[in-house]
Amino acid sequence: MSPEPRRIAVFGGVYSNHLALAAAIGDAAARGAETLYCLGDLGAFGPHPDRVFPLLIDHDVRVLRGNYDDSIARGLDDCQCGYTDPRDNYFARLSYRYTFRNTHERWRRWMGRLPGEIRLEANGARVLMCHGSPRRMNEFLWESATSTQFLTWLAREHEADIMLATHTGIPWQRSLPGGGLFANVGVLGRPANDGRTEVWYALLDFGADTGAQPNLEFVPVGYDHERLAGEMRDEELPEEFVETILTGWWTTCLEVLPARERARGRF
Amino acid sequence: MPGSALPIEPQRDIARARKIHSPAPASNGAGPAAESRADAPLVRLDHLDTLWFQVTGTICNLRCVHCFISCAPDNDSFEFLSLAEVEDWLRRSETWGVKEYYFTGGEPFMHPDLPAMLERTLERGPASVLTNGTLLPARALKPIARTARAASYSLEMRVSLDGPSPEMNDPIRGDGTFDRAMEGVRKLLEEGFLPIITATQVWEPERDEEVRQAFVARLRGLGYENPRLKILPSLRIGREADRVRPYTNEEHVTEAMMEGYDERQLLCASSRVVTNRGIYACPILIETPAARMGSTLEEASRPVRLDESACYTCWLHGAICSNYGGIGQDVS
Ligand code: SF4
Ligand code: SF4
Numbered sequence: 001m002s003p004e005p006r007r008i009a010v011f012g013g014v015y016s017n018h019l020a021l022a023a024a025i026g027d028a029a030a031r032g033a034e035t036l037y038c039l040g041d042l043g044a045f046g047p048h049p050d051r052v053f054p055l056l057i058d059h060d061v062r063v064l065r066g067n068y069d070d071s072i073a074r075g076l077d078d079c080q081c082g083y084t085d086p087r088d089n090y091f092a093r094l095s096y097r098y099t100f101r102n103t104h105e106r107w108r109r110w111m112g113r114l115p116g117e118i119r120l121e122a123n124g125a126r127v128l129m130c131h132g133s134p135r136r137m138n139e140f141l142w143e144s145a146t147s148t149q150f151l152t153w154l155a156r157e158h159e160a161d162i163m164l165a166t167h168t169g170i171p172w173q174r175s176l177p178g179g180g181l182f183a184n185v186g187v188l189g190r191p192a193n194d195g196r197t198e199v200w201y202a203l204l205d206f207g208a209d210t211g212a213q214p215n216l217e218f219v220p221v222g223y224d225h226e227r228l229a230g231e232m233r234d235e236e237l238p239e240e241f242v243e244t245i246l247t248g249w250w251t252t253c254l255e256v257l258p259a260r261e262r263a264r265g266r267f
Numbered sequence: 268m269p270g271s272a273l274p275i276e277p278q279r280d281i282a283r284a285r286k287i288h289s290p291a292p293a294s295n296g297a298g299p300a301a302e303s304r305a306d307a308p309l310v311r312l313d314h315l316d317t318l319w320f321q322v323t324g325t326i327c328n329l330r331c332v333h334c335f336i337s338c339a340p341d342n343d344s345f346e347f348l349s350l351a352e353v354e355d356w357l358r359r360s361e362t363w364g365v366k367e368y369y370f371t372g373g374e375p376f377m378h379p380d381l382p383a384m385l386e387r388t389l390e391r392g393p394a395s396v397l398t399n400g401t402l403l404p405a406r407a408l409k410p411i412a413r414t415a416r417a418a419s420y421s422l423e424m425r426v427s428l429d430g431p432s433p434e435m436n437d438p439i440r441g442d443g444t445f446d447r448a449m450e451g452v453r454k455l456l457e458e459g460f461l462p463i464i465t466a467t468q469v470w471e472p473e474r475d476e477e478v479r480q481a482f483v484a485r486l487r488g489l490g491y492e493n494p495r496l497k498i499l500p501s502l503r504i505g506r507e508a509d510r511v512r513p514y515t516n517e518e519h520v521t522e523a524m525m526e527g528y529d530e531r532q533l534l535c536a537s538s539r540v541v542t543n544r545g546i547y548a549c550p551i552l553i554e555t556p557a558a559r560m561g562s563t564l565e566e567a568s569r570p571v572r573l574d575e576s577a578c579y580t581c582w583l584h585g586a587i588c589s590n591y592g593g594i595g596q597d598v599s
């Protein structure tokens with residue numbers, strides 16, 4: 001049995017941003033993370049989806065399956081994000097088609113074998129990692145639209161103390177009554193709609209002094225975002241996506257944002 | 268705001284539903300004799316994600332021709348919920364793990380205690396108000412806006428408008444309602460809200476894009492640079508049955524239609540509505556006695572039988588109650 005980890009790094013969606021992934025892996029290692037995890041959504045949005053997989057494998061990142069990976073692996077028609085706004089839909093389809101076309105069959109098979117969730121025990125706490133929410137792969141859990149009593153119910157229902165998810169793109173965490181914790185670890189794929197070009201991941205410390213609840217810190221990662229923008233333009237990905245990478249403001253897929261998160265952005 | 272209770276994913280879910288099952292062909296009511304609804308499927312409550320409050324019952328300052336629960340100033344078949352009742356339901360909903368709350372009517376802004384209700388609700392979770400936008404008096408809106416700014420949860424304001432112009436909207440919602448609702452939208456923007464404009468699709472589906480663009484232009488004229496817009500299907504019950512046509516005998520949901528269909532996209536799989544006369548399966552069917560589920564959440568958590576024609580619209584459009592889309596899929 002492997003010893004319980006004391007410090008782990010948890011990455012959210014990569015969205016084909018291989019440069020940010022490489023930077024985050026380096027950053028997490030430099031901060032002494034013993035094990036790296038990724039909560040899925042490896043493709044979408046960015047260029048050259050196949051560059052992400054070798055990085056994950058070389059650095060022994062434990063990966064679970066997001067809705068994007070699930071769709072690409074199974075050859076579904078769309079990414080299962082459920083957008084209804086025509087403009088959001090247009091861009092979602094465009095990047096889905098690009099990603100599908102440029103993902104090699106062998107990686108599609110690899111993604112099809114990824115687990116839907118990862119569980120571990122650390123410091124006596126039951127940690128549950130998932131993509132959207134413990135109950136649904138494509139559920140959006142936004143800070144301003146998720147009641148604490150709902151998170152408490154999820155934790156009870158899914159027998160977890162610590163729940164980690166991604167899928168929305170904006171990091172946040174909330175302590176639950178009774179000592180639990182929920183965190184959305186953010187994503188590496190694109191900035192957090194905060195006007196900064198860095199992307200975010202979560203670093204968790206399970207020290208003897210932290211008790212059952214780990215200390216969770218969101219870490220910003222700078223990377224060569226201008227190079228990524230160049231690659232995206234070379235691949236003729238939409239200029240709207242490039243703008244997000246260069247400015248830190250979301251320009252698409254805004255429909256699903258609740259009022260609070262929407263008001264913080266520019267669009 | 269029944270005209271706007273159901274956000275939908277028009278193309279996508281119609282396509283999904285059709286892939287699974289071709290909908291029964293529409294007829295002009297001259298179809299076969301009424302079929303028995305013994306084959307109506309049951310939908311289990313997956314989880315109580317949303318709790319609705321029929322906060323002003325069927326009492327509304329307007330009398331829209333498409334209102335699916337026939338709300339009007341003089342329709343008091345359902346009455347106001349009291350602040351104490353709402354507080355009680357909020358407390359009771361805690362152990363159910365309710366994720367968010369919706370306030371509808373009638374017109375919620377006719378309730379003098381709406382500000383206090385929203386304040387209590389936002390201590391617990393996110394809230395949405397479905398309004399026709401024609402009232403919004405400062406004495407209610409100001410305190411509500413203050414609460415919204417201080418709360419850590421989102422307060423969504425959904426304003427119903429059934430067209431981007433008085434010519435299109437007013438024949439449905441009443442003379443002068445377009446201008447009054449636009450004035451409401453302006454007040455909401457001024458208070459820092461980003462209202463979600465919800466329009467019932469009273470035009471031909473082919474015109475969706477044109478109507479959408481006209482809406483955006485109109486709202487930008489108010490200074491709403493990136494308007495949030497939802498288009499909803501019309502439900503041919505209540506007054507809407509007279510305006511367009513009632514459902515035909517073929518238009519209902521059968522057991523076979525549920526095969527391979529993700530029933531969690533139906534509102535009744537994830538919510539219940541509290542009225543002054545008990546808990547109902549969904550906000551669409553409060554005028555249907557059979558949709559009364561009981562007087563406690565326990566009683567109301569039993570499965571719902573989809574034997575109403577309105578269920579057919581839900582089935583077809585994959586109605587989801589959330590403001591922000593994103594229907595569920597299992598992790599398995
Ligand atoms: S505003 Fe119109 S649709 Fe909404 S409840 Fe009143 S009458 Fe019905
Ligand atoms: S109308 Fe029928 S299908 Fe739709 S939410 Fe109500 S009970 Fe469910």
Ligand SMILES: [Fe+2]
Nearest residue numbers: 041066067167
């Ligand atoms: Fe996702």
